[in-house]
Amino acid sequence: MKKIESLYLHFPFCKHLCNYCDFFKKVPQNREQDLAGFHLYLEQAFVEHQKLIEKYGYSWAPLKTLYIGGGTPSLWGKEGKIFLESFLHRHQIILDKQCEFTLEVNPGSWTPEILKDWEELGVNRYSLGIQSLRPEFIKNLDRVHSIEDVYETLEYFKSQKANFSVDFMLGLPFSNENKRDVIAELNLALAYKPNHFSVYILTVKNNYTHFHQLPSEEWIEDEYLKVAQHLLSRGYSHYEVSNFSLIGKESKHNLNYWNSLTVAALGPSATGFLAEDKTRYKWKPHSPVLELETLSDTEFNLEKIYMSLRSREGLDLKILSSSSDLIDLFVNRWIQSGYATLENDKKIILTSKGFLILDSLMDEFFRLKLI
Ligand SMILES: C[S@@+](CC[C@H](N)C(=O)[O-])C[C@H]1O[C@@H](n2cnc3c(N)ncnc32)[C@H](O)[C@@H]1O
Numbered sequence: 370m371k372k373i374e375s376l377y378l379h380f381p382f383c384k385h386l387c388n389y390c391d392f393f394k395k396v397p398q399n400r401e402q403d404l405a406g407f408h409l410y411l412e413q414a415f416v417e418h419q420k421l422i423e424k425y426g427y428s429w430a431p432l433k434t435l436y437i438g439g440g441t442p443s444l445w446g447k448e449g450k451i452f453l454e455s456f457l458h459r460h461q462i463i464l465d466k467q468c469e470f471t472l473e474v475n476p477g478s479w480t481p482e483i484l485k486d487w488e489e490l491g492v493n494r495y496s497l498g499i500q501s502l503r504p505e506f507i508k509n510l511d512r513v514h515s516i517e518d519v520y521e522t523l524e525y526f527k528s529q530k531a532n533f534s535v536d537f538m539l540g541l542p543f544s545n546e547n548k549r550d551v552i553a554e555l556n557l558a559l560a561y562k563p564n565h566f567s568v569y570i571l572t573v574k575n576n577y578t579h580f581h582q583l584p585s586e587e588w589i590e591d592e593y594l595k596v597a598q599h600l601l602s603r604g605y606s607h608y609e610v611s612n613f614s615l616i617g618k619e620s621k622h623n624l625n626y627w628n629s630l631t632v633a634a635l636g637p638s639a640t641g642f643l644a645e646d647k648t649r650y651k652w653k654p655h656s657p658v659l660e661l662e663t664l665s666d667t668e669f670n671l672e673k674i675y676m677s678l679r680s681r682e683g684l685d686l687k688i689l690s691s692s693s694d695l696i697d698l699f700v701n702r703w704i705q706s707g708y709a710t711l712e713n714d715k716k717i718i719l720t721s722k723g724f725l726i727l728d729s730l731m732d733e734f735f736r737l738k739l740i
Pocket residue numbers: 389390391392438439440441473474475497498499500536537538569570571572573
């Protein structure tokens with residue numbers, strides 16, 4: 370029997386809709402009614418999901434990872450904890466003793482009581498959306514919280530010795546004009562000893578409010594490499610394109626995606642993957658209906674190559690089908706340019722500089738027909 374050991378839950382509500390954000394989310398109009406609607410969605414989605422996994426021969430095993438992402442899951446509150454406890458119990462989904470259970474938290478959208486409730490259910494990891502530690506950037510980014518809210522959360526996590534990750538963003542509007550010093554901001558965050566950093570480059574459409582105030586590509590590349598070098602010097606491993614962790618504190622949940630493993634998903638616009646059947650599914654936002662996509666062997670292999678290059682897992686050269694001379698030529702060029710290192714003569718692992726140009730390296734793969 371094929372097993373499901375990881376689950377992603379998408380909580381779609383936020384206090385305010387940040388103008389750069391492309392995730393599916395909404396502001397609740399009537400909290401009670403909106404939560405009731407969301408809970409009903411999850412119940413109905415679960416029934417559909419059971420049909421799907423039974424058809425493909427999967428069953429639930431004790432969960433090794435559970436991730437509640439958003440939106441702003443810390444707004445789910447006590448009602449969320451009570452609902453999810455009963456939901457898991459009724460559907461006989463249990464958490465493994467070692468389950469990594471992550472809750473995304475927004476500054477200003479939580480209370481100690483709410484987090485204690487979630488910890489009773491098993492939450493043992495938080496992911497905190499900071500983006501920047503300079504008030505003017507937070508404001509320009511259209512964030513609804515204040516810098517004081519950010520520090521209050523960091524202080525709380527530090528006082529609780531919590532296992533937490535922080536999200537930062539690079540390439541923010543007005544970076545050049547306001548002379549953003551991202552290393553100074555990282556140092557402020559490092560004082561709170563997060564176990565993990567996620568660092569994303571802001572991606573927006575060309576109708577974005579501050580599109581013309583975005584920094585140049587050179588600026589962004591410089592920020593990215595400086596951040597990577599700085600976090601490395603502070604003991605964090607650059608273990609995925611956008612992720613850094615202290616040893617043993619990698620996101621186990623996200624490693625499943627990067628290792629192309631099975632992850633179930635429930636919630637409006639959440640995406641799950643049944644790896645053994647190369648089948649991806651996506652939930653429709655407004656009704657608990659699934660859209661399925663089954664990858665061909667070639668598509669799955671390509672995805673595996675891309676995903677393995679994204680993380681420090683690296684790419685096993687054995688799975689490439691072209692001639693070994695061509696592969697050597699190409700691997701040597703990457704190594705000489707500082708984009709990659711070779712482990713045990715068989716695994717290619719990208720450096721921070723390589724992560725930065727991952728997409729063009731993938732293009733090179735195609736051009737040289739290495740796959
Ligand atoms: C799924 S979001 C939700 C987290 C939370 N609601 C928040 O805003 O802090 C997770 C992270 O994605 C990143 N993100 C959101 N929109 C982005 C964008 N347009 N480009 C790059 N990163 C983005 C942010 O760093 C954010 O913390």
